[in-house]
Amino acid sequence: MNQATDEYDVIVLGAGPVGENLADRTRAAGLSTVIVERELVGGECSYWACVPSKSLLRPVLARAEARQVPGLREAVGGPLAAADVFAHRDKEVGNWKDDGALTWLESAGIDLVRGHGRLVGPRRVAVTPPDGSGGEERTLTARHAVAVCTGTRAALPDMPGIAEARPWTSREATSSGTVPERLIIVGGGVVAAEMATAWCGLGSRVTVLVRGSGLLNRIEPFAGELVAETLREAGAEIRTGTSVKGLARPGGAEGPVTVILESGEQLEADEVLFATGRAPHTADVGLETVGLEPGGWLTVDETCRVTDVPDGWLYAAGDVNHRALLTHQGKYQARIAGAAIGARARGVERLDTSRWGEYATTADEAAVPQVVFTDPEVAAVGLTAEQAESEGRSIRVVDYDMGQVEGAVLYADGYRGRARMIVDLDRGHLIGVTFVGPGVSELLHSATVAVAGEVPINRLWHAVPSFPTISEIWLRLLEAYRG
Structure with missing residues (x-):
C-alpha cells in the first residue's frame, strides 16, 4: 500500500463491507482515498457475523431439507461432522486473515493505514498504530470528506456476574x-x-x-x-x-x-x-472534537452526511447511523454516500435527493430486505401489517399457505410455510412481502424489486411465474387478492 502521504481527498474509518464500498465509489469518482482499520480488513460481517454464521448454518439447513425428500432422508440420518463444519467455516473466513481483502484494496487503488483512527478536529484523523507495531501516531487530513463506517458491537446488559x-x-x-x-x-x-x-x-x-x-x-x-x-x-x-x-x-x-x-x-x-442487541462503535472515534456526543448513533441526511456537523464534510454509513442494521443495506448507503461525496467534490451543488432519487437512501425506510437463515427460512421486505397500520395506511393483507404451491410440494415432503403480501390500496402497489419456508431466501429479490419499483399490482399479474417452482406463490397471492 502507498502510505507516503498524510493528505487525501477522503478518509474512511472502518474497513468492513461498508467502508470498502464507500471507498470504492470515491476512488471511482477520481478521489484519493485511505481506509483506517484497527482489526481485519473485511470487518465484522466477513469474520464474525454473516459469513461464518451462514457457514455454520448451511449444513444444518441442507440436512433438514434433505430429510424432507423421499428416498434421501434415510441417507442423512446421522449427526453432522462438526469438525468438518468448523474447518469449512474457517476456510470461508480466511482463517481470520485478511490477505485477500488487501489484494482487492491494492487493485482498487485504495490506501490502508492500520491502527485506531479517531477524529481530532474537522477533516483530521489521528491514527494510533496497533500494539507492538513500533509505529508512530500519524495525523491524516481530508480535503473533502471523512466517513465513519465503524459499525456496531454486541451490547451486553449491566447485570451482576x-x-x-x-x-x-x-x-x-x-x-x-x-x-x-x-x-x-x-x-x-x-x-x-x-x-x-x-x-x-x-x-x-x-x-x-x-x-x-x-x-x-x-x-x-x-x-x-x-x-x-x-x-x-x-x-x-x-x-x-x-x-x-x-x-x-x-x-x-x-x-x-x-x-x-x-x-x-x-x-x-x-x-x-x-x-x-447492538451498540454503535462511536465511543472512541473522537466525535467530541467536532461537537458531537461520543458513543451514540449518528444522525444523517439522505446522502448519509451527518446533519449536526457544519460544512458537510462528515459522513456516516452503515450501522452507525441506525437506519438499517444490515450489511447489504450499509453497502447500499455506502454506494450512495460515496457517489454524493464525489459529486460534491466536483462542485455539483444540487443533488437529486428526492424519493428514489440518485443520491437518496430511500430504500432504508421503504424497501429493506432481510433473510433469517433458520429452519424454515424467513425472508421479508418492506413493512409488516402492523407497521403499515400504525402509519395510518389503507391496506389489504393477503396470506397463502406455501405448502399448497406445487413447486413447494415437490421441494419438500410436508412443506410448511406461509406467504403474506401487503397492498397499499390508495397507491395500488405492494409495500411489504414476507415468505416463510424452506428455500424462500431466493424469492426475496423479486419481492424487493416489486416494492422498491412500486410496481402496480395489476402489472404484477402479467409477471408469469414458471411451473412448477416455489415462485408460483406470486400467482396464488395475486389470485387471492383478485378474489
Missing part, C-alpha cells in the same frame, strides 16, 4: 471450534434464532430465553411461530416472557455457567450467549 462469567457474544458464537453440550441463548432476535438453529443442529442442547412473547418480533408474527415450532421439534427449549437478572461462573472459563432468572430460578449450561 456478567464480567466474571464471560458470556458468548455473536463473535464467540460464530467462531467457536467446539460444540457446547448445553447452550443457553438470551434473546429473541435474528442472532438468537439463527444461532439456536446452528448449535442445535450441531448437537448442543439449546435453551432460548426470550423476554418478549416470541421470536423475531420485528417480522410478521407467523414467522417467529414457525421457526419456534421447528426448533422445538429439533429438541430446543424456548421460554418466552423470561428475564435474566444475573450470571455466575465460580469455576472460571472451564466450568459451567449459572443463569439466574428474575423468578429466582437457576439454569446451568456450558456456555451462555447474549444476543440482546
Whole structure:
C-alpha cells in the first residue's frame, strides 16, 4: 500500500463491507482515498457475523431439507461432522486473515493505514498504530470528506456476574471450534434464532430465553411461530416472557455457567450467549472534537452526511447511523454516500435527493430486505401489517399457505410455510412481502424489486411465474387478492 502521504481527498474509518464500498465509489469518482482499520480488513460481517454464521448454518439447513425428500432422508440420518463444519467455516473466513481483502484494496487503488483512527478536529484523523507495531501516531487530513463506517458491537446488559462469567457474544458464537453440550441463548432476535438453529443442529442442547412473547418480533408474527415450532421439534427449549437478572461462573472459563432468572430460578449450561442487541462503535472515534456526543448513533441526511456537523464534510454509513442494521443495506448507503461525496467534490451543488432519487437512501425506510437463515427460512421486505397500520395506511393483507404451491410440494415432503403480501390500496402497489419456508431466501429479490419499483399490482399479474417452482406463490397471492 502507498502510505507516503498524510493528505487525501477522503478518509474512511472502518474497513468492513461498508467502508470498502464507500471507498470504492470515491476512488471511482477520481478521489484519493485511505481506509483506517484497527482489526481485519473485511470487518465484522466477513469474520464474525454473516459469513461464518451462514457457514455454520448451511449444513444444518441442507440436512433438514434433505430429510424432507423421499428416498434421501434415510441417507442423512446421522449427526453432522462438526469438525468438518468448523474447518469449512474457517476456510470461508480466511482463517481470520485478511490477505485477500488487501489484494482487492491494492487493485482498487485504495490506501490502508492500520491502527485506531479517531477524529481530532474537522477533516483530521489521528491514527494510533496497533500494539507492538513500533509505529508512530500519524495525523491524516481530508480535503473533502471523512466517513465513519465503524459499525456496531454486541451490547451486553449491566447485570451482576456478567464480567466474571464471560458470556458468548455473536463473535464467540460464530467462531467457536467446539460444540457446547448445553447452550443457553438470551434473546429473541435474528442472532438468537439463527444461532439456536446452528448449535442445535450441531448437537448442543439449546435453551432460548426470550423476554418478549416470541421470536423475531420485528417480522410478521407467523414467522417467529414457525421457526419456534421447528426448533422445538429439533429438541430446543424456548421460554418466552423470561428475564435474566444475573450470571455466575465460580469455576472460571472451564466450568459451567449459572443463569439466574428474575423468578429466582437457576439454569446451568456450558456456555451462555447474549444476543440482546447492538451498540454503535462511536465511543472512541473522537466525535467530541467536532461537537458531537461520543458513543451514540449518528444522525444523517439522505446522502448519509451527518446533519449536526457544519460544512458537510462528515459522513456516516452503515450501522452507525441506525437506519438499517444490515450489511447489504450499509453497502447500499455506502454506494450512495460515496457517489454524493464525489459529486460534491466536483462542485455539483444540487443533488437529486428526492424519493428514489440518485443520491437518496430511500430504500432504508421503504424497501429493506432481510433473510433469517433458520429452519424454515424467513425472508421479508418492506413493512409488516402492523407497521403499515400504525402509519395510518389503507391496506389489504393477503396470506397463502406455501405448502399448497406445487413447486413447494415437490421441494419438500410436508412443506410448511406461509406467504403474506401487503397492498397499499390508495397507491395500488405492494409495500411489504414476507415468505416463510424452506428455500424462500431466493424469492426475496423479486419481492424487493416489486416494492422498491412500486410496481402496480395489476402489472404484477402479467409477471408469469414458471411451473412448477416455489415462485408460483406470486400467482396464488395475486389470485387471492383478485378474489
